[in-house]
Amino acid sequence: MIYLDAGTTYSKIIATTVGVNDILNTSEDVENLRKNYGKFFIKSDGGKDYYILPSTILKTDNFTKNFEIKKCCGHMGIADENEIIALANGSKNIIDKDATILDLGSRDAKWIRFKDGKFHDMDWNTSCASSTGATVEMLLKFYNVSREELSFNEEKFAVTCGIFGLEKIMDDISNGAKPVEAISKFVHGIAYNAWNFAKKPEKIYLSGGFCENKCFVDSLRYYCEVVLLGRFMLCEGLVNSDKEGELFNA
Amino acid sequence: MINEKIGFWGYPDPNVVENIKQEYPNAEWVDLDIDFGYSDKSILPESYCKIIKNIINNSLEIRPVKIIAPIGKDKCDSGWFAAQVLRDKGLDVIETKYEQLTDRKELVISTSNLPLYDKVNTIMNNIIEPKKYDLPQVKAKFGFWGVPPNDLELLRLFPDETHVYGWTRCVEAGVPADIELEMFVEEDVPTVFYAQAFCSKAQLAKYLADKYNGLYVDIDDYANNSIKAKIEAFLRLR
Numbered sequence: 502m503i504y505l506d507a508g509t510t511y512s513k514i515i516a517t518t519v520g521v522n523d524i525l526n527t528s529e530d531v532e533n534l535r536k537n538y539g540k541f542f543i544k545s546d547g548g549k550d551y552y553i554l555p556s557t558i559l560k561t562d563n564f565t566k567n568f569e570i571k572k573c574c575g576h577m578g579i580a581d582e583n584e585i586i587a588l589a590n591g592s593k594n595i596i597d598k599d600a601t602i603l604d605l606g607s608r609d610a611k612w613i614r615f616k617d618g619k620f621h622d623m624d625w626n627t628s629c630a631s632s633t634g635a636t637v638e639m640l641l642k643f644y645n646v647s648r649e650e651l652s653f654n655e656e657k658f659a660v661t662c663g664i665f666g667l668e669k670i671m672d673d674i675s676n677g678a679k680p681v682e683a684i685s686k687f688v689h690g691i692a693y694n695a696w697n698f699a700k701k702p703e704k705i706y707l708s709g710g711f712c713e714n715k716c717f718v719d720s721l722r723y724y725c726e727v728v729l730l731g732r733f734m735l736c737e738g739l740v741n742s743d744k745e746g747e748l749f750n751a
Numbered sequence: 752m753i754n755e756k757i758g759f760w761g762y763p764d765p766n767v768v769e770n771i772k773q774e775y776p777n778a779e780w781v782d783l784d785i786d787f788g789y790s791d792k793s794i795l796p797e798s799y800c801k802i803i804k805n806i807i808n809n810s811l812e813i814r815p816v817k818i819i820a821p822i823g824k825d826k827c828d829s830g831w832f833a834a835q836v837l838r839d840k841g842l843d844v845i846e847t848k849y850e851q852l853t854d855r856k857e858l859v860i861s862t863s864n865l866p867l868y869d870k871v872n873t874i875m876n877n878i879i880e881p882k883k884y885d886l887p888q889v890k891a892k893f894g895f896w897g898v899p900p901n902d903l904e905l906l907r908l909f910p911d912e913t914h915v916y917g918w919t920r921c922v923e924a925g926v927p928a929d930i931e932l933e934m935f936v937e938e939d940v941p942t943v944f945y946a947q948a949f950c951s952k953a954q955l956a957k958y959l960a961d962k963y964n965g966l967y968v969d970i971d972d973y974a975n976n977s978i979k980a981k982i983e984a985f986l987r988l989r
Binding site: 576583589623 | 964966967976977980981983984985987988989
């Protein structure tokens, strides 16, 4: 069975090779996924194959018509599940009873807070993508800098508005800073914003693509403890809710 | 004259409404707060409260014979500025302030079993032609706090057991400037605090959402899928 988190830039896929009742179930779809999308394969673990592929491929390959999608969330697919609910269902069994989970993607940021194991609070910045992953990727491409070159910089740019943040980068570079330094300060600004947006918790469980951005993680660690959940948390939530129903207790 | 139109916004002083009704017994009353889809007249800045934009655009398109314009604490400063702009544009504007705080009417609609969309519409339609309602009451599962949104379809996301709070509740109670009632919510009722983007009531909405662990939402004109999903998540998780 195939579970799809169709993000704006990247799609995360979990293909279960073992059915919900532990019956071996390597379906034709799972085989076809291995055969045709092998270059996007990430790992295989616990009866699940994990893939990350550019979301544009979903459209060009007519992916959602060629494969039977068991459950889907995200902007680029035919979503039948809410992303916050998927995040809640994905993280519920692996976090503390009191926890804030932040998912920071290419287009938006969302967080959910549990208190005594029950849902307590949430938010979702739904409309402005100017200070999220897509912006960082574009900056890296524009200035020909790799993500690995970025490093934590104690200085940060105010990036409440990403456009103003871009202006800061341009000013910094024109004043002699290297692009890698300027972008690192921008990333620090995003981390500070994300921490504020999540209401300044002491500890954040981080989900999404920024888990793989060391500069971002180190910047966030300047403000709070950070536990990395990786990029498949929403997808795991789709699998979990399919197996067990909604896991949170309201 | 059948085609005469009287424009109004907010909750005008009922005495003024009554006087105008007598003066124009056949006039059609138009709620200028509502988005009728008329073109933008480029009077206001691009980023501005959509409700005030509606008022300006509707008024200049429809050109009512009279506009009843609340400008006090029962509306907002932007309403007062809009009244000046429209008068300057040659329209006949009657400013009203309806800030009395006594004689709160009993609430029937806000706490009823009607769908939230119908609750809000019924309350607003009751301003000019008040009717008495006898509706079954329900215990609140959720709350909606705020003004009627520009995107009324947003209200269809909520279950019928949603009570109305904030300014809309004040309108049903006949006290649109009653800040105490406007700030009232029930602590144990999960509530969505809604404000129109660029509206000063966003200050209250955000403050109350934080105070009562509710969900703060502001929307400019129409809710996109992400905002709907955010509200849906809140309603499902709470």
